[in-house]
Ligand code: SF4
């Protein structure tokens with residue numbers, strides 16, 4: 244992490260509550276057809292990205308409000324043409340940038356992204372043709388690996404495989420860990436979240452989840468480059484309640500320009516904070532809406548993405564665990 248951003252993030256964690264991360268879904272479109280996600284079913288047919296001047300202004304406001312991280316996900320962010328310009332601006336403002344992608348368009352887009360992406364999160368549920376089947380996207384695994392090599396050749400940014408575990412890929416855990424080791428990239432696992440009416444059949448029950456994450460913990464102990472902390476993996480294994488700090492740490496901008504405390508698809512009754520251009524991010528930390536969202540969502544527990552597990556419960560202790568984990572892996576891989 245850039246040193247100044249690291250310092251400002253540390254101050255944001257120990258100081259009064261304020262958001263540090265700007266999550267942005269630049270589009271609701273996607274070029275995969277994943278069996279466990281209904282995003283692509285309802286996607287718009289045309290380019291739905293907001294105008295670049297609005298995004299650049301948002302980034303300026305976010306930075307002025309003390310935010311230190313800009314993360315784009317989706318939908319599929321690599322479908323958005325001006326994305327490199329947005330990332331370049333965030334980088335220039337001193338923010339840490341993260342892109343989460345299926346990797347389908349990475350071979351073509353890696354050259355434009357490489358200079359301004361600090362962390363690339365590559366979604367991967369299986370090795371080889373199984374990945375194409377699970378995401379119903381022919382050629383995906385081949386394109387993802389080519390894009391990974393292209394990105395690594397051009398960028399000093401970290402690459403982390405994000406692997407969503409469910410009954411569809413229960414048997415792939417060790418293969419994915421081996422791939423991460425061979426490619427010398429990080430790896431974070433997480434249990435699939437429930438999208439009611441869509442993926443009930445795939446989500447682990449309590450026993451299955453315990454078994455799978457015990458296996459992940461064992462692989463981490465054997466030296467595979469699994470970058471989830473032991474704490475986060477224990478949380479995933481046990482299924483115990485945790486304190487979610489996401490609403491304290493982040494604001495999410497939806498592809499339509501609404502700002503939320505979290506993901507309205509997972510929390511259907513979540514009302515937006517307001518609209519892009521109308522919500523003042525600088526005065527936002529003192530608002531009642533922010534205070535109420537923090538209180539309400541602290542006990543949400545509806546998902547356990549790696550970033551959520553890495554920030555669960557005590558923020559300060561988690562930050563220290565993350566630092567230790569990072570230096571440990573930097574010195575081993
Ligand atoms: S790539 Fe992501 S957004 Fe697209 S269909 Fe798959 S899980 Fe959903």
Ligand code: SF4
Pocket residue numbers: 487488489490505506509510540541543544545546547551
């Ligand atoms: S647990 Fe709930 S509030 Fe926390 S990140 Fe997941 S969906 Fe959002």
